[in-house]
Amino acid sequence: MAMASNVTPLISDHKRYAESLLVFLKLSRNIEVLEDWISSYFPEKIMKEIKAEKEKELMVLGIGSGPGQVECLVLKQLLKHWSKITDTVVEPNLFNINTYKGLAANETQVLDGVSFDWRQQTLQQFRQETQDRPLKKYHFIMLFQVLYYFEDLTEVFEYLKSILEDGGMILALIECDDCCIPLSTRQFPQFKMHDAVSTSDVEKAVAKAQLQFVKHRIKLNLDATGCLEGESKEGELLLDFLTQSPFIKETASETLYSDVIEYFKSIVLPESEDGKKFLRCDCDAIVIKK
Template sequence: MENSSTPLISNEKRYAESLDVYWKKSRIVEVLERWINSYFSETIMKEIKVEKEKELMVLGIGSGPGQIEYHVLKQVLKQWPKITDTVVEPNLSHINKYKDLAAKKARALDGVSFDWRQHTLQQFRLKTQDQPLKKFHFIMLFHVLYFFEDLAEDLNYLKSILEDGGMIIAMMECDDSCVPLITEQFPQFKKNVYVVSTRDVEKELVKLQIQFVKHRIQMNLNVTDCLDGESKEEELLVDFITQSPFFKETASKSLYSDIIEYLKSIVLPKSEDGKSFIKCDCDAIVITK
């Protein structure tokens, strides 16, 4: 068997588990917290041209367990003390984690009211298509654009529900980082690994004549367990890198070995503690209206 026939995203439980490990091993929450508290708050947030006394209407698509959006909301609250946040997330376990986080951080999120929607973007559109068009001042798309089936249509829709003076911020892994590189090296993963790349997004935005600015955020992924041993976390991390559930169990031994050897070939110079890292930089794509 050459690779898992089922994309990881279709296995809700396994996807949530592997994403947790990827976030832990890349320290994405800590890295983005620093970026959000500095560059985003000091530079990017100023591009939202909405009166401070207005209630800020926020939309999160594919919000996940909420750790990244939480740090964004904390910064946005400093300028807009009243926020309504519509959270659109298909994975129930992630919604429950986000709800738990919001309850735990209720004091820091004082002024934010949440509207929880267990939907994909497409389902959200269908559910709201017969209702008066609701617009938003600020739309967050953190690591979700990969899965858009009709990129042009979805980007046009998001622009149509963005208020004048509003902002869309989308974040995704750079094309020269670990997961996209797997697709280039192993074409058989194209049906499992990200459908959309940052290059695709840029091309579509240019075609649609939507102006944007791109910011790179440097991050590294700790793959030491994948290369040096066997563990539950190693299996989950490989699942995420290949976007295939239970990859170690379902792939041929030769393909699994090829994946590990490829990861070894793109390891960055080792740190002093002897751990192995590969690049997993992100692009933040900012659209204003």
């Protein structure tokens, strides 16, 4: 298989990453599916288990918060039990933070009671900045599709345990091992993608940190028609996200680009709708309790 010569990690191009993420969220119906899950499973199985007095302020931490759509869905549910919430948003991508800020501004009435502490930082930068201050603890921590970018998961969860209040909870979302992006990561190691972190890796790290957890699978199908059939701006952005490489059509050799397209075609789901081609992109929700 031909090697890519000019391929760079998508995460290094903040604007392209933000654009391609929004396309992925749209074409996987990620927000709609997660909204259903958060409105049903979350209140009964997670929110009621958080040990924090309803009369006091709920301290929330979002790590790698992205454009904020999923976090806002969670915050709306939390507001049903806690009238005052502080959400510390740790997100290194300025384009994502600005999108999140715009979303929060548009939903001011719905999110009344939430105050945001915006941090354009990686988790490592956030830790370094706060390490000399009195330890601040949180009742609820969110990590949505971000665990791929940490080298030592056990150390990350040890840290999260140290800043999690007793009776607090962590909700992590990660793509399932048998879904399109983890599969392509293993198929094309020459791309400088994120590590092929699996659900089992997360489970091992959580267990080593001596935290209890349960797992719930959320089914998501991705409409990949635009990047597998024909040409479109949206299709190119989606392919960038699937390969975690910006402008992959221009930076990969013709042979490699063709191999990538053929590979994704080979794992298209047999179910079809109006001639569309779908890829499986289920995720696991890992619910962790201290």
